[in-house]
Structures are given as structure tokens and as C-alpha cells.
Amino acid sequence: MKTKERATISDAEWEVMRVVWTNKQTTSREIIAILESKMNWKPATIKTLIGRLVEKGMLQAKPEGNKYLYQAAVSEEESVEEKSSAFFEHICNKKAGKTLAYLLEEAELSFDDVGLLEKVLQQKKQEAVTEVSCKCTPGQCNCKASYDEA
Amino acid sequence: MKTKERATISDAEWEVMRVVWTNKQTTSREIIAILESKMNWKPATIKTLIGRLVEKGMLQAKPEGNKYLYQAAVSEEESVEEKSSAFFEHICNKKAGKTLAYLLEEAELSFDDVGLLEKVLQQKKQEAVTEVSCKCTPGQCNCKASYDEA
DNA sequence: ATCTATAGTTTACATTTGTAGTCGTGTTTT
DNA sequence: AAAACACGACTACAAATGTAAACTATAGAT
Numbered sequence: 001m002k003t004k005e006r007a008t009i010s011d012a013e014w015e016v017m018r019v020v021w022t023n024k025q026t027t028s029r030e031i032i033a034i035l036e037s038k039m040n041w042k043p044a045t046i047k048t049l050i051g052r053l054v055e056k057g058m059l060q061a062k063p064e065g066n067k068y069l070y071q072a073a074v075s076e077e078e079s080v081e082e083k084s085s086a087f088f089e090h091i092c093n094k095k096a097g098k099t100l101a102y103l104l105e106e107a108e109l110s111f112d113d114v115g116l117l118e119k120v121l122q123q124k125k126q127e128a129v130t131e132v133s134c135k136c137t138p139g140q141c142n143c144k145a146s147y148d149e150a
Numbered sequence: 151m152k153t154k155e156r157a158t159i160s161d162a163e164w165e166v167m168r169v170v171w172t173n174k175q176t177t178s179r180e181i182i183a184i185l186e187s188k189m190n191w192k193p194a195t196i197k198t199l200i201g202r203l204v205e206k207g208m209l210q211a212k213p214e215g216n217k218y219l220y221q222a223a224v225s226e227e228e229s230v231e232e233k234s235s236a237f238f239e240h241i242c243n244k245k246a247g248k249t250l251a252y253l254l255e256e257a258e259l260s261f262d263d264v265g266l267l268e269k270v271l272q273q274k275k276q277e278a279v280t281e282v283s284c285k286c287t288p289g290q291c292n293c294k295a296s297y298d299e300a
Numbered sequence: 301a302t303c304t305a306t307a308g309t310t311t312a313c314a315t316t317t318g319t320a321g322t323c324g325t326g327t328t329t330t
Numbered sequence: 331a332a333a334a335c336a337c338g339a340c341t342a343c344a345a346a347t348g349t350a351a352a353c354t355a356t357a358g359a360t
Binding site: 008010011012013041042043044045047048049052065066 | 316317318319320321322325326327
Binding site: 011014015018019022023030033034035038080081083084085087088090091093094095096097098099100101102103104105106107108109110111112113114116117118120121123124125127128129130131132133136137138139140141142 | 184274
């Protein structure tokens with residue numbers, strides 16, 4: 001049924017991706033060096049993850065002598081956005097605002113961040129609606145009756 | 151190594167939880183009625199998910215005659231927060247602000263939401279720092295050299 | 301009292317994920 | 331050249347997840 005959608009990056013694989021995203025062009029040796037202690041993984045484990053990421057098309061492996069140079073085939077932004085969107089699919093649209101407020105509270109922000117957020121928020125204020133539309137399947141959220149919400 | 155952490159709610163299971171969170175007290179019949187068409191799941195599938203959620207301690211099953219009344223054993227807020235925190239562990243602290251800005255842009259917000267967010271943001275402005283501390287393992291983000299960032 | 305619809309329990313099975321060992325083959329070192 | 335090593339490929343294997351059939355007990359219908 002699935003529209004041949006892009007495979008997802010698992011948590012363990014994500015650790016590897018972060019290394020590759022950080023080091024544009026890297027080797028398995030370097031990835032292993034960076035993750036072995038942080039994750040307490042055996043080199044073999046990391047090799048497996050690299051292999052899977054290549055299979056999934058998330059990593060590109062350029063032959064370099066008898067080994068490979070790895071580089072990301074998907075951007076970090078793109079991936080983060082995908083993962084976060086997936087997360088928001090778990091909650092009702094109407095709860096997005098409150099959830100964002102929560103995340104905001106939890107975050108450590110710089111003045112610049114706050115500035116950026118203020119700007120975006122100002123913009124959102126323009127497009128703000130009186131009532132966010134709930135697209136949930138009946139029975140999966142309590143929005144349908146707008147009057148039963150404060 | 152893991153501190154006997156609470157099991158997680160998988161995506162499929164999450165669908166069931168949403169029904170239970172919405173209907174404080176519910177029956178498998180109702181859960182099935184709600185999800186069968188939305189998810190294109192067979193009743194058996196939903197029964198399995200319910201069973202697993204009970205095992206995991208996410209659902210409480212109160213005997214009611216020969217069947218059960220199900221209710222959530224964990225709150226939706228708590229669960230959403232856990233899932234979102236897990237997500238933010240995937241990115242460098244320094245990127246949290248930009249990511250939030252992205253999420254904000256993507257969200258459909260009401261005036262109330264904007265108001266709430268403004269309030270929270272004002273508060274964050276107080277506690278804002280000049281530079282967010284990066285806690286990443288070297289090699290997993292580019293923050294270490296604060297001067298190589300604009 | 302019997303039949304039947306139903307809810308829960310058990311079993312099933314492929315895929316994904318986490319975690320890793322082994323093997324073959326070049327590469328580096330001595 | 332021989333030994334050691336490094337890297338990718340292949341294999342392994344348990345747990346989690348998605349998906350569901352089969353079986354069982356039972357409450358309600360007739």
C-alpha cells in the first residue's frame with residue numbers, strides 16, 4: 001500500500017548519519033573511531049549499520065582504492081524534518097501548538113534562537129486561525145466538539 | 151546499561167493509545183470500530199496491539215464481566231513529551247532553535263496558540279544564553295569550533 | 301439447552317532493528 | 331616474502347514490530 005516511500009533511518013543508524021553529516025566525506029575507520037566509545041559498539045556493529053545505510057540509499061559509498069569514502073545521500077535538514085513531521089502525525093493538529101510550547105520550554109535557546117523564533121512567530125501570527133482544524137479520525141481526539149474544549 | 155526504562159509505544163500501538171486517551175474508558179470493540187477502517191487493520195491485528203500495550207503496562211485492563219474495559223496507564227502528555235524528547239536527542243542542542251523554528255513554520259496555529267507561544271518565548275528570552283552549549287560527541291556535530299559557525 | 305457471536309489468548313510469520321562474529325582479500329610492516 | 335592488519339561482505343541471531351489467523355471460553359439469542 002505504501003507509496004514506495006523512502007526507508008527510514010533507525011536510531012542506531014542515526015548515530016552513524018550524524019558522523020557522516022558532520023564530516024562531509026569520511027571513512028568507516030573514522031566513523032568507527034567516533035562511535036565505538038560513545039555507543040559502546042563493536043566495530044562490526046558499526047560496519048553493519050554503514051552497510052544498511054548504503055543499502056537504504058542514505059549513504060553514498062565512493063570507491064577509494066580498496067575502500068570507500070562515505071558521504072550522506074540525504075541531508076540532515078531533510079532527515080530531521082522528516083522525522084519531526086512523522087512525530088507530529090502522532091498528535092492532533094490542535095495540540096501542535098501546545099506541544100511546540102512544551103518543546104520550547106524544554107529547549108536551551110540562544111538570543112539568536114529567540115530572535116529567529118520571534119520572527120517566525122510574528123509571521124505565524126498573521127496566518128493564525130481562530131480554530132485549528134482537526135483532521136483526526138473520530139475517536140482519536142476530542143476536538144470534534146469545539147465546545148467541550150475550554 | 152539502560153535504567154530499566156519504560157517500554158516505548160510503537161507507531162501502530164500509538165494509534166490504539168490515541169483511541170484510549172480520547173475515550174477515557176473503552177472496549178476492544180470500540181477500538182476496533184475506530185481503527186479498522188482508518189488503518190485497514192483486521193480486528194485480530196488490533197487485538198494483538200491491545201495485548202501488547204497491556205503487557206507493556208501502557209494500558210490498564212479492568213475486568214468487566216467477561217471482557218475488559220481499557221484505559222490508559224500513561225498520559226498522552228507524558229507520552230508525547232517522551233517521544234518528542236527522544237527526537238531532540240537526535241540533534242545537537244545548538245540546532246534545537248532552528249528546528250523549533252522549522253516546526254513552528256510547519257504548524258497550523260490558532261491565535262491562542264500564538265499567544266501561548268509568545269508567552270513562553272518571552273520567558274525563554276529571559277533565560278536565553280549567548281551560546282547554547284553543545285554536548286555532542288566530537289565528530290557528530292560541527293559546533294566545537296564556535297568560530298566556524300557564522 | 302443449544303447455537304452463535306464475541307472478546308480474549310495463543311500461535312504465526314515476515315521484516316526491521318540492535319548487536320556482532322567470521323571470512324576473504326588486499327595492505328602494511330618488519 | 332611472511333606476518334599482521336584493515337576493510338568490506340556475508341552470516342547470525344534475538345528482540346521488536348506489523349500484521350493476522352486460529353482457538354477458546356462465554357454470554358446472549360432462540
